[in-house]
Amino acid sequence: MATNATSQPLDRSARVYVAGHRGLVGGAIWRRLEAEGFTDLVGASSAELDLRDRRATFDFLGSVRPKVVIDAAARVGGIVANSRFPADFLSDNLQIQVNLMDAANSVDVDRLLFLGSSCIYPKLAAQPITEASLLTGVLEPTNEAYAIAKIAGVLQVQAFRRQFGRRWISAMPTNLYGPGDNFHPEHSHVLPALIRRLHDAKEAGTPEIVIWGSGEPLREFLHVNDLAAASVFLLDNYDSDEIINVGVGRDIPIRELAELVAGIIGYTGRLVQDPSKPDGTPRKLLDVSRLEGLGWSAETRLDEGIRDTYDWYLRHLDSLRAK
Template structure:
């Protein structure tokens, strides 16, 4: 359904997770789009797992619009190692945010999930109606279940309270503000850091996880930020909607592209004893494209901009 109701630029917009990769990009995009009443709270100021604190915050702030970009996130190793925390923390965060939003009658809300909600062996490219049609990828099923619950809560709130709430499922994200931790980050920033450090130390080999054959799609986070505002103003449906670029590449090819961006000239090898995860995860983005939105930043440009940000912040990132 086409909503076609532009947001008032003076609306009070609460961006949950505004210091993270996604929330930070959304905050910048909203500022650049003329919004003048943005609200955020750091995790030190507001623990979104603390239900009373979240309700008190909403009662005080009374936002007109909520964008839920807050989540506990990590790469395949973190998801596989800490499934209990990934399930519990994400359930608490989104339930508290959405229940509190309902308590103060927030009518416009966007919940951001993840493409890992879809079955491991879903038909490619993955359509939105693939949800709940098969088994999940075991290495991140706990995180996926939490995000599926978020979609269900959006749909339940629409049904019970008549809210204009929506959910969107972005593909793999990267960009300025990403987590470059060598063990707990996602594949692209982890690669970027490892190739950078190998170049600094003169290492002649970098080993990447798995066989290198899985296919992945990567969306520059500023494109997701633009899509988020676009959907709030142009989409109103209980069904979640995919956000991606519509094409993918192998992990091995990604490694070559990242190495080229960084300037690494050594060899790249695979460690097949490490898990590959889902063999392919390409989103069908025809629905959002048909509404009039398409990603604008190609991978090479996105990698260059991400690496420039990494270099500017490398000193502080090394201590994390």
Template sequence: MTLHDSSKVYRPLSKDARIYIAGHRGLVGGAIWRHLEEEGFSNLIGATSSELDLRDRQATLEFFTKNKPEVVIDAAAKVGGIHANNTYPADFLSDNLLIQVNIMDAANAIGVDRLLFLGSSCIYPKFAEQPIREDSLLTGELEPTNDAYAIAKIAGIMQVQASRRQYGRTWISAMPTNLYGPGDNFHPDNSHVLPALLRRFHEAKEQNAPEVVIWGSGTPRREFLYVDDLAHACLYLLENYDSAETINVGVGEDISIRELAELVAKTVGYSGYIVQDTSKPDGTPRKLLDVSRLTNLGWKAEMSLEQGIAATYEWFLSHQDKLRAK
């Protein structure tokens, strides 16, 4: 589904523009908020989940009507790793559909012209040709362990495209690869692979455990993007990209889960054995994004994986007292 209406543009955002960041307390939204503040944006709008339940259609519309954002960044989502997605598919589908439909309908209702919807690389087919180009979307079956979440995100892309056609909006969507960094979810059951490994190896080191068991064969390959790099990309895209076609955001390199586990163990200082539990699912064999379109626009990630893991572990150590209760 290639839609060729893209050209490099430069439309700087006003530093005093009212910018609503949905999910501003999460991993992604928090990083975007920090970056925009650092760049001098002075009129950021946010609401915690206790202040605004984005699944509530009327409450969302009232929030938009009252705050009148000029730019919307949708970083709000119910997210989780392979275990959570596989265990609660109905929740992942329903909650994410409600959140994004309510945000975009409210944005259309008050005439928001600039919106960025953030999806996930899981939207692409399980066996898509590697690296995965944007035009691979809807060309094959999805990975069954997270297909419900993927369908919700695909619907979000469609709503962006539909709003461009029907209302003439300059809305865009971007598909980040696997994200990690400060503010990540380190829950032992519901986190993504990298923070889950960091916590597991840290606790194994503390307990002098002789081995750490990780899911699957260790052979699947994944790409990891430091969340602060994504935040930089979001502002860059809002100012330099205008197309109905979604655009990939990643680093263009991947690593096997086994290699990732070894790198995390090294960072943490764990020297025991790493054991593969091959009875557990692997998920998609490989998921590397083709980021050539973004590179050609003039943006690329800066943080190396080794540096990013070290920075994330440092954040984890300084926040672990709060994390232990989760």
């Protein structure tokens, strides 16, 4: 099923459209492309282009005619948001992917990178999770709608490769964090939510805060700048219909993560677990041996990445409070 796992390096003067370039992932990829000498980058904010609008998406791709498309556009959220709005997560992400890929195909885009998520894998997949685990078991119920949409995106990439010979690829990042993240206390992912809640508790002198779940689930965290570096590396070096994992190959219990964040922020109160709240998947560690075998591995240590993210949060605190 797989084709060659090598590719031609991208032309640094080729036009590259980064879908979602204002978001956490897209913004990091944009910065990485600039740092690597790409000179013709194209982006459109969600206000300028709603990728759920099929006609608008076709018109935009028809006007800019990129040679490379990076799909970093998605409706994302943490366990609370996914549980409350499954229809929105399924519908919006399916529309974004279908419209973008169909439009890219219509203008003969040769290279496209689709960014999925580690949540596509079964809830009880053997650890660490290999790419072969896809579609071998039931999904985690709290985010299965988002996962199904991302699985559909993977299959869509493979379909375009088979039917049209496109050199499109799919990468599955683990849990991401970094500057530009969503720090909403309820609708964000676990790490930025912890940063905000622990910072607020420190500032208010709150003696204790409650952490959802048992604290025992293990999670892997990848700094978004590392994902950006991996994305460009894969576009330069990878051409296969097989998905490829992007992670760090190490995980940490949620309880230890909370303690690490508290130490970096300087919060000295008690952390209390609420086991009545859902834990989600017990463990989700990606096997990154295929990517490391190609010559790439993540560089950012978790403590350094959290400090970097917290520094960014402090610098943007006023604008984040307004959201």
